[in-house]
Amino acid sequence: MTAKRRGAQLGMLAFAVLIVMGAYASVGLGINGKVPSGMLGYGLGLGGLMLAAYLVLARWAPWADPLLLPLVTLVNGIGLVMIYRIELAGERLASAASQLMWTALGVVMFSATLIALRDHRVLQRLTYTAGFAGLGLLVLPMLPFIGREINGARIWVGVGPFSIQPAEFAKLALVVFFAGYLVAKRDVLALAGRRLLFIDLPRARDLGPIVITWVISLGVLVLQKDLGSSLLLFGAFIVMLYIATQRTSWVLIGILLFIGGAFVAGQIFSHVEARFDVWLHAEDQRLYTAVGGSEQLMQGQFAMGSGGILGTGLGQGYPYRIPLSFSDFIFPAVGEELGLTGLMAILMVYALIVERGLRTALAARDPFTKLLAGGLSFILAWQVFIIVGGVTRLIPLTGLVTPFMSAGGSALLANWMLIALLVRMSDAARRPPPQAIQDEGMTQVMQR
Amino acid sequence: MSELTLLLIRLAFLAVLWFFVIAAVGVIRTDLFGPRTAPAPARKPVKQPRPVSKPKKGEPRQLIVTGGPLQGTIINLTETPITIGRANDATLVLSDDYASSRHARLFPQDGQWIVEDLGSTNGTFLERSKVTRPTPVPLGVPIRIGKTVIELRK
Numbered sequence: 001m002t003a004k005r006r007g008a009q010l011g012m013l014a015f016a017v018l019i020v021m022g023a024y025a026s027v028g029l030g031i032n033g034k035v036p037s038g039m040l041g042y043g044l045g046l047g048g049l050m051l052a053a054y055l056v057l058a059r060w061a062p063w064a065d066p067l068l069l070p071l072v073t074l075v076n077g078i079g080l081v082m083i084y085r086i087e088l089a090g091e092r093l094a095s096a097a098s099q100l101m102w103t104a105l106g107v108v109m110f111s112a113t114l115i116a117l118r119d120h121r122v123l124q125r126l127t128y129t130a131g132f133a134g135l136g137l138l139v140l141p142m143l144p145f146i147g148r149e150i151n152g153a154r155i156w157v158g159v160g161p162f163s164i165q166p167a168e169f170a171k172l173a174l175v176v177f178f179a180g181y182l183v184a185k186r187d188v189l190a191l192a193g194r195r196l197l198f199i200d201l202p203r204a205r206d207l208g209p210i211v212i213t214w215v216i217s218l219g220v221l222v223l224q225k226d227l228g229s230s231l232l233l234f235g236a237f238i239v240m241l242y243i244a245t246q247r248t249s250w251v252l253i254g255i256l257l258f259i260g261g262a263f264v265a266g267q268i269f270s271h272v273e274a275r276f277d278v279w280l281h282a283e284d285q286r287l288y289t290a291v292g293g294s295e296q297l298m299q300g301q302f303a304m305g306s307g308g309i310l311g312t313g314l315g316q317g318y319p320y321r322i323p324l325s326f327s328d329f330i331f332p333a334v335g336e337e338l339g340l341t342g343l344m345a346i347l348m349v350y351a352l353i354v355e356r357g358l359r360t361a362l363a364a365r366d367p368f369t370k371l372l373a374g375g376l377s378f379i380l381a382w383q384v385f386i387i388v389g390g391v392t393r394l395i396p397l398t399g400l401v402t403p404f405m406s407a408g409g410s411a412l413l414a415n416w417m418l419i420a421l422l423v424r425m426s427d428a429a430r431r432p433p434p435q436a437i438q439d440e441g442m443t444q445v446m447q448r
Numbered sequence: 449m450s451e452l453t454l455l456l457i458r459l460a461f462l463a464v465l466w467f468f469v470i471a472a473v474g475v476i477r478t479d480l481f482g483p484r485t486a487p488a489p490a491r492k493p494v495k496q497p498r499p500v501s502k503p504k505k506g507e508p509r510q511l512i513v514t515g516g517p518l519q520g521t522i523i524n525l526t527e528t529p530i531t532i533g534r535a536n537d538a539t540l541v542l543s544d545d546y547a548s549s550r551h552a553r554l555f556p557q558d559g560q561w562i563v564e565d566l567g568s569t570n571g572t573f574l575e576r577s578k579v580t581r582p583t584p585v586p587l588g589v590p591i592r593i594g595k596t597v598i599e600l601r602k
Contacts, residue, residue, distance in 0.1 A: 012468075012471065012472060016468065019464055019465060019468055022464065023461065026458075026461055029453075029454065067472055067476060074468060313454055313455070314458070314461065338461075338465075339462070341462045341466070342462055345462070345465040345466050345468075346465075348469045349472070352469070352472050356476070359476075
């Protein structure tokens with residue numbers, strides 16, 4: 001039924017790279033009326049990288065979804081352009097060259113995952129290993145000597161001159177663990193247990209390991225003041241339980257737990273309370289001028305406001321006025337220069353990536369693949385929701401990267417790995433089933 | 449660089465960005481609405497044979513899918529047999545786990561349409577009874593193939 005559609009993929013990939021090169025040129029024209037000299041270098045660099053990724057994909061996952069790679073290329077490229085633009089404006093910490101290098105490493109990671117992992121179902125055998133690995137990665141920054149504290153959050157591990165955020169990789173490992181565990185236990189989780197009021201409660205021994213993992217991971221994240229990641233894991237946990245058991249009660253329990261948790265956290269931890277304050281009273285003059293106050297959030301809102309419907313045009317706004325405009329706040333920065341029209345296009349691209357992931361989950365033939373693909377697509381969507389909701393003040397701001405766009409190596413590597421896993425699963429799901437050879441007499445021979 | 453040029457570049461960039469999104473949706477359209485090739489080949493041959501052999505009164509002219517994922521699909525009947533199954537070259541391509549790749553065949557004979565099961569795994573049903581040998585199909589009697597139900601209409 002499904003065709004490989006390699007031509008469409010290559011065409012869309014070239015299209016994405018061309019858009020990114022156009023964006024580079026537009027930045028140069030907007031800032032000083034010249035096409036920037038580095039454009040060809042960056043454009044060819046990105047194009048070469050994506051061609052390499054395409055060749056790996058065509059060789060090792062020929063049936064994979066044709067859209068995942070081009071869509072990711074576009075958001076990654078727009079992020080690169082934005083970081084380049086903010087660097088040109090004189091922001092010291094933004095570095096397009098280092099982001100391009102991390103993108104290259106991301107593509108290497110993508111290729112390595114595709115080549116090494118020929119069949120994603122081996123991950124099912126590593127369920128508990130993945131669970132322990134995820135917890136280990138989360139705890140890593142708390143250890144002395146290698147753990148580093150940057151900007152008040154102890155979520156970094158120093159390796160020589162680089163620092164990486166192990167939590168980014170931990171969430172992949174934990175999703176693998178949740179998927180493997182839930183596949184094994186979903187029937188007992190859904191059917192065995194008592195009914196309390198109108199909610200079906202599963203037996204404690206079935207739920208034990210997963211709740212313990214979840215509590216430990218959340219506890220570690222709260223202690224590290226990494227609110228974004230804890231929210232991310234919480235959502236992933238609830239949604240995967242829901243996918244596995246098909247019980248609406250889980251969503252209900254999840255929302256109740258979340259409201260309770262947020263309330264308690266707001267009472268206990270001062271940094272959580274501060275986030276709520278900034279969210280609710282961002283326009284307050286006192287909060288605006290306070291250290292760690294609402295200045296960043298309001299600058300982001302001003303930027304999106306001045307961008308309006310059509311934006312100021314690339315290179316013609318003032319996105320560098322937002323603190324951390326190249327990482328956490330890249331979304332309002334893009335909003336200022338491309339306007340609501342551009343932001344919606346980018347959100348559509350994210351939505352399409354997630355749609356391809358969920359489609360893979362639907363088309364998958366075994367429950368483990370379904371859960372893993374559903375969980376991975378969900379954490380991508382949830383990540384976008386948390387950060388975009390945060391910067392637009394729909395929900396309190398929690399520091400999370402915008403996938404593929406924000407400056408930040410670990411997140412880029414982890415998200416490229418996530419895409420590699422989705423590509424691997426879509427390859428398995430779209431590959432035509434082996435057909436029985438007709439007229440073979442009494443026994444039927446299956447051919448691959 | 450004049451203001452106007454910059455404005456044009458800005459608008460062109462946004463337009464191209466959205467064109468990319470639309471192109472991407474175009475690539476996945478087949479996923480959402482099923483392959484468009486299924487009814488199309490049936491439509492073309494209709495034009496030539498129609499003047500030659502006009503269907504007589506009381507003869508079915510259309511095959512309508514009344515149940516299943518393809519509900520609402522209409523295939524105009526001509527002299528050519530209609531194949532149904534999951535295979536790509538079937539006239540009505542089903543994406544149904546319960547259908548075989550070459551599931552059943554409908555062909556005209558002496559002014560009647562005959563349904564024949566092509567050795568499918570889950571069988572073809574004319575009304576309630578399983579089709580074991582080529583059987584004539586009266587007008588408006590449901591034929592069930594997997595989750596799909598089809599009928600002949602005037």
